[in-house]
Amino acid sequence: MTAILNPATEETIAEIAPASAEETDAAVARAKKAFPAWRAVAPGDRARLLRRLATLVEEHGEELARLESRNVGKPISGARGEVGMVAQVFHYYAGAVDKHFGETIPVAGGIDLTLREPLGVVGLIVPWNFPLNISSWKLGPALACGNTVVLKPAELTPLTALRLGELALEAGIPEGVVNILPGKGSVVGTRLVEHPDVAKIGFTGSTEVGQEVMRGAAGTIKRVTLELGGKSANVVFADADLEKAAAAAPYAVFDNAGQDCCARSRILVEASAYDRFAELLVEATRGVEVGDPEDDSTEMGPLVSAAHRETVASFVDGDPFFRGDAPDGKGFWYPATLVEARPEDRIARDEVFGPVAALIPFADEAEAIRIANDSDYGLSGSIWTENGGRALRVARAIDTGVLSINSNSSVRVSTPFGGFKRSGFGRELGMHGLAGYSELKNVYYATED
Ligand code: NAD
Numbered sequence: 001m002t003a004i005l006n007p008a009t010e011e012t013i014a015e016i017a018p019a020s021a022e023e024t025d026a027a028v029a030r031a032k033k034a035f036p037a038w039r040a041v042a043p044g045d046r047a048r049l050l051r052r053l054a055t056l057v058e059e060h061g062e063e064l065a066r067l068e069s070r071n072v073g074k075p076i077s078g079a080r081g082e083v084g085m086v087a088q089v090f091h092y093y094a095g096a097v098d099k100h101f102g103e104t105i106p107v108a109g110g111i112d113l114t115l116r117e118p119l120g121v122v123g124l125i126v127p128w129n130f131p132l133n134i135s136s137w138k139l140g141p142a143l144a145c146g147n148t149v150v151l152k153p154a155e156l157t158p159l160t161a162l163r164l165g166e167l168a169l170e171a172g173i174p175e176g177v178v179n180i181l182p183g184k185g186s187v188v189g190t191r192l193v194e195h196p197d198v199a200k201i202g203f204t205g206s207t208e209v210g211q212e213v214m215r216g217a218a219g220t221i222k223r224v225t226l227e228l229g230g231k232s233a234n235v236v237f238a239d240a241d242l243e244k245a246a247a248a249a250p251y252a253v254f255d256n257a258g259q260d261c262c263a264r265s266r267i268l269v270e271a272s273a274y275d276r277f278a279e280l281l282v283e284a285t286r287g288v289e290v291g292d293p294e295d296d297s298t299e300m301g302p303l304v305s306a307a308h309r310e311t312v313a314s315f316v317d318g319d320p321f322f323r324g325d326a327p328d329g330k331g332f333w334y335p336a337t338l339v340e341a342r343p344e345d346r347i348a349r350d351e352v353f354g355p356v357a358a359l360i361p362f363a364d365e366a367e368a369i370r371i372a373n374d375s376d377y378g379l380s381g382s383i384w385t386e387n388g389g390r391a392l393r394v395a396r397a398i399d400t401g402v403l404s405i406n407s408n409s410s411v412r413v414s415t416p417f418g419g420f421k422r423s424g425f426g427r428e429l430g431m432h433g434l435a436g437y438s439e440l441k442n443v444y445y446a447t448e449d
Contacts, residue, residue, distance in 0.1 A: 001015040001016065001017055002015065002016050002017075002018055002155065003015055004016055004071060004156070004157075004158065004159060005156075005305075006070045006071070006073065007072065007073030007301070007302045007303065007304050007305065007331060007332045008070075008073045008292065008293050008294075008301055008302050008330075008331045009330050009331060010330045010331060010332075013070055013071065013159075014159060016158055016182050017182075018155070018182060018183040018184055018187070018188070019181045019182060019183035019187070019188050020183075020187065021187055021188075021191045023181065023183075023188075024150070024181060024183070024187070024188045024191040024192060024195070025191070025195070027150045027179040027181050028121055028123075028150055028192070028195050028197050028198060029197070030175075030176040030179055031121040031148040031149060031150050031176060031177070031179055032120070032121050032148070032197050033176055034148045034174060034175070034176030034177045035118075035120055035121060035147070035148045037174065038146060038147075038148050038174065038177045039118050039146040039147075041146070043097045043098040044097075044098065046097050046143070046144070046146070047094045047095070047097040047098060047144075048094070049171055049172050049173050050090050050091075050093055050094035050097070050140070050143060050144060050171075051090070051091060051094040052171040052172060053090050053167060053168055053171040053173065054087045054088075054089075054090035054091040054094060055087075056167045056170055056171055057083065057086050057087040057090060057164070057167065058087045060163075060167065061080065061083045061084065061087070062080070063163075064079075064083045064086075064132060064160055064163060064164075065079040065080045065082070065083045066079070066294075067159050067160050067163060068082065068083065068131065068132055068159075068160045069293050069294060069301075070159075070293075070294075071131070071156075071157045071159045071160065072128065072129070072131065072157055072301075072304060073257070073293055073301040073302040073303070073304060073331070073332070074256055074257075074293055074301050075293045075295075075298040075299060075300065075301050076293060076294050076295070076296060076298070077296055077297075077298070077299075078255065078256065079293075082130060082132060082133045083132065085133055085136070085411075085413065086132055086133055086135075086136040086164075088413045089136040089137060089140045089413055089429075090136060090139075090140055092140065092413045092414060093140035093141055093143070093144040093433075093434075094144070096141075096144050096431060096434060097144045099431075100116050100144070100145065100431070100434050100438070101116075102114040102115050102116055105442075107444065109446055109447065109448050110444055110445050110446040110447045110448065111444075111445045111447060112442065112443070112444050112445075113442075113443050113445070114440055114441065114442050114443070115440075115441040115442075115443060116145065116434070116438040116439075116440065116441075117146075117438060117439045117440075117441050118145045118146035118147045118437070118438060118439075119145075119147055119199035119200050119223065119437060119438065119439055120147060120148070120197075120198075120199040121147070121148050121149070121150065121197055121198050121199060122138075122142050122147045122148075122149050122150075122198065122199060122200045122201070122202060122437065123149075123150050123151075123152070123192035123193065123195070123198045123200070123201045123202070124138040124139065124142065124149055124150070124151040124152070124201075124202045125151075125152050125185070125189050125192065125193075125201060125202070125203045125204070125205065125213070126138070126151065126152070126153055126154060126161070126204055126205075127154050127204050127205045127206075128153075128154035128155075128156045128157040128259075128304055129256060129259040129260060129261070129304070129353075130256070130260075131153055131154060131157040131158075131159075131160050131161055132160040132161065132164060134204050134227075135151060135153065135160075135161050135164060136164075137204075137417075137428045137429055137433070138151070138202040138204075138428070139151065139164075139178065140433070141428075141433040141434050141436065141437045142202065142437045143173070143177070143178070144434065144437075145434055145437040145438045147199075147200075147437055148176065148177045148178075148179075149177070149178055149179065150179045150181055150192060150198070151165075151178070151179065151180050151181070152181050152182070152183060152185075152188045152189055152192060153180065153182055154205075155182075155183075155184055155185070156304055156305060157304070158180075158182035161180050161182075162180050162182065164180070165178055165179070165180035185209065189209075189213075190212075190216060193212075193213050193216035193217055193222070194216050194219060194220070195220075196220050198220075198222065199222065199223065200222060200223035200224065200225070200436075200437070201213055201217055201222055201223070201224045201225075202224075202225045202426075202428075202436065202437070203224060203225065203226050203227065204227040204228075204261075205227075205228065206228065206229055206351075207228040207229045207351075207376075207377075207422050207423070207424075210226045210228040210424060213226065214226070223436075224426070225418075225424075225425070225426030225427075225428070225436045226419075226424035226425055226426060227261070227417075227418060227419065227423075227424050227426070227428060228261070228377075228379075228419060228422060228423050228424035229261060229351040229353075229377055229379070229422070229423060230261045230262060230263065230351060230377045230378075230379030230380060230419065230423050231265060231266060231348075231349065231350070231351050231375050231376075231377045232262060232263065232264045232265065232266065232377070232379055232380040232381040232382075232400065233264065233266045233267075233268050233371070233372040233375075233381045233382075233398070234249055234252055234253075234264035234266065234267045234268065234381065234382045234384070234408075235268045235362075235368050235372055235381070235382065235383045235384065235394065235398075236249075236267065236268065236269045236270065236273065236277055236384045237270050237273075237365075237368070237383075237384060237385040237387070237390065238270040238272045238273035239385050239386050239387055239390075240273075240384035240385050240386060240406070241384070241386065241406070242273060242276060242277050242280060243280060244384075244406070245277070245384040245406075246277055246280030246281045246283075246284050247280075247284050248407070248408050249264070249267055249281055249284065249357075249408075250281070250284050250285045250287075250288050250336065251288075251299075251408060252264040252382060252408040253265050253267075253355065253356075253357045254285070254288055254299075254300050254336045254355045254357075255299075255300075257300050257301055257302065257303055257334070257354065257355050258312075258352065258353060258354040258355035258356060258357075259303065259304060259308075259353050259354065260353075261379055261380075261423075262379060262380040262402070262410040262411070263353075264357075264380070264381060264382055264408065265351075265352060265356065265357050265358060266348055266357075266358050266360060266371075266372075266375075267281070267357050267358065267359050267360065268360050268361075268362050268368055268371055268372060269359065269360070269361055269362070270361070270362060270363075270364075270368070271361045271362065271363055274359075274361045278321070278359060281338065281359070282321075282322045282338065285322060285324060285336050285338060286322075286324065288300050288324065288336050290324065290325060290326055290327070290333075290335070290336065291327060300336065300355065302331045302332040302333045302334070303332045303333070303334050303354060304332065305332055306332055308332070308353070308354070309332045309333075309334050309354075311353075311354075312334050312352055312353070312354030312355075312356060313334065315346065315347050315350070315352045315354070315356055316337055316339060316347070316356060320337045320338060320339045320356075321338045321339055321340045321359065322336075322337065322338040323335050323336075323337050323338075324336035324337070334354055334355060335355070336355045337355060337356045337357070338356075338357050338359055339356060339357070339358050339359065340358075340359050340360075341358035341359065341360055342360065343360055343371045343374055345358070348360060349375065349376075351377070365390065365393075365394065368394065369394060369397045369398060372398050372400075373397075373398060373399050375421075376421060376422045377419070377421060377422055377423045378399045378400040378401060378419055378420030378421040378422075378423050379400060379401055379402065379418075379419040379420075379423035379424075380400060380401070380402040380403065380404075380410045381398055381400045381402070381403050381404075382403070382404050382405070382406075382407065382408055383395060383398075383403065383404075383405050383406075384405075384406055385405075385406075391405045391406070392405075399420050399421060400419070400420055400423075401416075401417070401418045401419045401420050401423065401427075402417055402418075411429070412429070412430075413429060413430070414429070414430045414431075415429060415430050416428070416429060416430045416432035416433070417429045417430075
């Protein structure tokens with residue numbers, strides 16, 4: 001059995017039996033058996049089942065948010081927002097079931113049409129930072145397209161995904177369509193990746209494991225969507241509303257205690273505004289409420305585990321530019337930390353995945369773009385300026401999948417989300433998310449006698 005801890009108290013909140021390779025095979029077999037009937041469900045009926053699941057998530061919202069908060073150590077207010085998004089995702093994909101159209105294409109001698117077919121059994125592998133949210137981003141489109149699924153939550157955080165599996169049954173989704181299988185990446189994960197009856201892997205996690213998934217998928221030419229790490233830039237020009245940018249910047253990196261693939265952990269500031277912005281940023285960071293995740297006013301909780309705290313701490317040498325407060329005693333706490341850095345420093349290049357931000361000055365627009373793009377990653381980012389032309393010019397020039405202007409917002413139910421470069425490929429959410437869970441078939445019908 002594996003003990004599941006509350007990262008804020010180090011107490012065991014559950015014990016889980018991790019699945020074996022044989023149990024993984026059995027889950028895949030169940031999903032394979034359930035596929036023909038599930039793909040044949042009329043679109044309107046499949047939509048109704050997804051909508052019922054969305055409603056059940058809403059009805060159990062507080063329970064799911066409390067469970068997520070205790071298992072991940074995330075503040076309850078954030079967990080409530082995430083569960084709200086989970087319900088929205090299922091509502092959205094319920095609505096998308098009968099709007100995922102094919103085309104007719106003008107050809108000689110007949111009629112040509114395209115069809116969107118489900119893939120079959122899909123393996124969904126999710127990380128520990130947004131366990132329920134990221135599960136829904138994959139389950140919603142996978143089910144909407146008519147696939148059956150085996151979903152593997154992360155070792156540390158399986159509880160809400162397991163509860164979601166129960167709710168899927170309660171919603172009336174037939175047995176075998178949704179299989180939730182907690183277990184190790186090296187056992188359940190690799191088995192799903194290599195399994196000949198799994199048609200696709202939807203993976204969210206680190207770039208290193210993403211590389212293993214790609215290698216493992218090659219054996220069966222499995223489709224993969226990879227949502228991987230990030231090291232995103234928050235680019236602040238001197239002509240920005242500095243107060244607004246500085247007030248927002250801490251939440252772009254310290255939300256979820258920095259355990260966020262979209263964290264804008266490189267704060268690039270135009271040199272002429274650097275001192276003023278740094279002063280405002282320190283003031284705003286001091287205001288981040290750190291403490292008991294179950295308290296409604298808490299904005300930052302602990303890190304997910306002791307081992308992860310050690311990794312985060314290894315990035316910070318000596319005295320940082322600013323270090324906030326964190327509770328003493330039990331719990332995997334780490335304070336909000338600001339470090340002054342050069343673009344070539346490790347802290348400015350590697351994903352920390354903790355509440356540590358690197359402050360980097362730049363001389364002009366060209367240098368800002370150069371530094372922002374000087375990264376193996378390309379997931380998200382922000383641009384702060386009052387000059388609209390510059391905002392769009394810089395947005396075009398930065399190599400990243402998701403960008404926001406005068407905002408930290410990266411994720412919306414209806415808009416595509418995913419990375420450039422080593423942040424992965426494929427898109428989740430919105431109608432683009434459906435492309436990753438269907439095959440395009442072309443049918444030509446000869447009409448000439
Ligand atoms: P991780 O890569 O260690 O694990 C992710 C999942 O993969 C877990 O379920 C794990 O058990 C499984 N896994 C591990 N080894 C495997 C293997 N060999 N084969 C198949 N599956 C395997 O990532 P993590 O530590 O859980 O999450 C943090 C990482 O996730 C960060 O790098 C973060 O940036 C990334 N992330 C990306 C996004 C995004 O949308 N781009 C979102 C959230 C997190």
